[in-house]
Amino acid sequence: MGSYAVFLRGINVGGINIKMADLREALNACGFPDALTLLASGNVVLTSSLGAAVVKRECEKCLRAAFGYEAWVVVLDAGRVAELVEACPYPDDDRSTHTYITLSSDTAVLDELETAGAALDGAEQKRLGPEALAWLAPAGGTLDSPFSKITAKARFKSATTTRNLRTLVKVRDAAAALNTA
Template sequence: MTTYAALLRGINVGGNKKVPMAELRTLLQGLGYGGVATYLQSGNAVFTSDHGDEQSLAAEVGQAIEKRFGFTVDVLVRDHAYLKAVREACPFPAAELEAKQLHVTYFSGPVDAERFASLDQPAFLPEEFRLGDRALYLYAPDGLGRSKLGETLARPRLLKGIVATSRNWNTVVKLEELTGA
């Protein structure tokens, strides 16, 4: 059995795309997954499965959500090894920062620096970002809600053709811990 985290994008935000966590747990159990748990209300679930891979599991969860709730939700599924590698590869001093200052955006596939080449990164200082393996690390000293760089990085033209969903550092750490238990 492999333990995975499902990262749902854009649910339970501003009253849109409501997915109660109890119903999400029931839905995942109905798909035959074990050890199902959710974390927060923002679309984080942990489960075990002995079939499929990240991509097929994400598709299965997304289809089940659409069937149950009547709307589409982008879903990324990542295993414990990947989540641990993302945490360990953080290019910023995570232990010295507040969780609201550090975020990881998970991508559905590889992203190269060329995608962000048009950004004038020095114009956003002290905010910074670094790319990782299917991830982007964002340091925003005043938090994501006030981040001009975060807002710019979320523009559809930069994310064209790729699913992206962000988590603050506390959630990054917690999901790695929950999938490793």
Template sequence: MTRWVALLRGVNVGGVAVRSADLAALFREQGFGQVKTVLATGNVVFDADTEPATAEATALKSLIETALSERFGYDAWIVLVPQQDIARRASAYPFELDDARQPYILFGSDDAVLDELFDAAQALGSPEDRIARGDGVLYWSLPKGRSTDTPVAKLVAKAKYRSTTTNRNLRTVERIASA
């Protein structure tokens, strides 16, 4: 049994409203155990009889995306991560925490895309953005209040990255890790 985290992309923004109770009910209907939603930003922690890094894990991701699309009527994309990896990635955050900066972790389901994003972000040479490559993630630090308009924010928001990436504030990730 694996404790999984489904990180949904694009819910409760841009007109896609998904209530936490409805989201949890959908996961229970799919047969998952110990379902818990964390905050209202599309984070579901659950148990499934699927091992990480297997064809079954890929099928699990697809099953969840299909169920979300059918139930809530939007193009659903998730990043599926074992909960133990969430905790490890949060504790590896490499930048100093500072009241003037926002700490984010950008999760990805495709390492090649994360490599491409990292290289593109480095090429921007943005003095506002700090970015580092981690295991299955990019760590990102930017000035508070600038999460949509720094050079890296604009890069991350490109449509070509939507189906394989999603970001979370470090404090949210820490809450997910302990859920």
């Protein structure tokens, strides 16, 4: 039985509103009885005997059926989330910057984002692995930051989602608690 973190793309923004209790109920009904939601931005931890790729496919199918939208998720082994948190060289947050990690289910897409970010003047980013890219944004200006605008492009939505480092710490901790329950 594996523990997974499931990160939904684009919910509770842009008109796709899903209550976390409804999300949990839908995932429970689709074969993930211990699914636990965190925060209101589409973070889930769960256990499954299925591999990560199958969990991704089943979660997307479930969300599309239950909520009627083009659902995309990134699924990572819970242990990998812990490794990414530890590998991030940036602080949780400070007065001037916020740390974000863009997660991807497609290495080639993340390669493209990394190249685009590296071309930006003054952008600070670090590749954490084939599925994750850490980057900094100015406090209060995340959505206006040049790299954030790149990640928001439609061609990246099926394979990526971004979370701040504080959220990944909470997901890591919830997954660890789920494993000990």
